[in-house]
Amino acid sequence: MTYKTALFSLALLAGCGGTADLYSVPTPAVSDSIRIGYATVEVRDVSLPTYAADDVIAVQGPGGVLLTDENIRWADSPERAVGLELSRHLAQLSGRRVASEPWPFEGFADAILEVRFESLIAGADGIYRASGQYFVSTEREVRDRSGLFDLAVPYVVDAGPAGIAAARGQLVLDLAELIATEGLR
Numbered sequence: 001m002t003y004k005t006a007l008f009s010l011a012l013l014a015g016c017g018g019t020a021d022l023y024s025v026p027t028p029a030v031s032d033s034i035r036i037g038y039a040t041v042e043v044r045d046v047s048l049p050t051y052a053a054d055d056v057i058a059v060q061g062p063g064g065v066l067l068t069d070e071n072i073r074w075a076d077s078p079e080r081a082v083g084l085e086l087s088r089h090l091a092q093l094s095g096r097r098v099a100s101e102p103w104p105f106e107g108f109a110d111a112i113l114e115v116r117f118e119s120l121i122a123g124a125d126g127i128y129r130a131s132g133q134y135f136v137s138t139e140r141e142v143r144d145r146s147g148l149f150d151l152a153v154p155y156v157v158d159a160g161p162a163g164i165a166a167a168r169g170q171l172v173l174d175l176a177e178l179i180a181t182e183g184l185r
Contacts, residue, residue, distance in 0.1 A: 023057065023161045024075040025085065025169040030092040032177065036184035037143070041090060042109035043100040045116075046083040052120040053079050057161050060121045067124070072161050078120075082172055086115065089176035094184070111184060112137045115175070120168075126157045128167035130175065136183045145183050149175060 051058050051066055055073045058066045074081065083100040090113075091098040103109055117132040129152045136145045151174050155167035 020071045020073045021161070022073055022075040023165045025081060025165045025172075027085070027088070028169050028173045030089060030173065032093060033095065034093045034177065034180040036094045036096060036180050038110040038184055039096055040105070040109040041096065041098045041111045041113055041184060042103045043083050043087045043090070043098065043115075044112045045101070045114040046079050046086065047114075047116040048079050048082065048120055049117060052117065057164060058121060059124050059164070061124045066121070085169065085172040086113075086176050086179075089173050090180055090184070093176060093180050108139075110138065111143075113179065113183070115179075122155065122164040122167065124157065126154055128153045128155055128164065128171055130171050134179050134183055136179075147179075147182050149178055151175060151178070
């Protein structure tokens with residue numbers, strides 16, 4: 001897909017109106033169960049790159065240029081939404097008590113998770129990519145962990161922003177599975 005085609009597709013999908021189209025991220029079904037080494041986990045911080053933290057949906061075109069249309073937006077703040085999605089998926093995967101900050105329970109969580117995204121972008125090539133690092137800290141420093149992630153999920157370009165939203169949902173689930181398996185064991 002060329003730069004002009006991707007930009008035209010975004011503009012066409014936005015429609016002709018003064019109000020923005022809002023896209024929520026559908027929640028993919030969680031069918032796996034992953035045992036983790038903590039009874040409680042706080043998802044304390046999710047840090048996104050500036051373009052991904054913006055509520056305007058961006059697509060990376062040829063040459064790395066980011067294409068946006070002010071009329072195509074996420075329905076929720078991306079940092080808040082990704083944090084809540086991670087919390088939900090980790091809770092469903094592990095069956096443990098997981099919540100995003102601020103911690104809503106008495107006392108402290110057994111583990112604190114921070115995720116720093118280096119990139120989180122849909123490509124005009126039909127691949128939604130994410131890379132970055134996660135950190136798991138505990139009061140007992142012996143169990144502190146960190147790890148890198150580099151994930152990719154395909155999406156149907158012709159589905160437009162709805163396809164991008166579905167891919168982001170799957171990508172965050174994949175990240176939750178990786179963190180549960182490698183970081184919270």
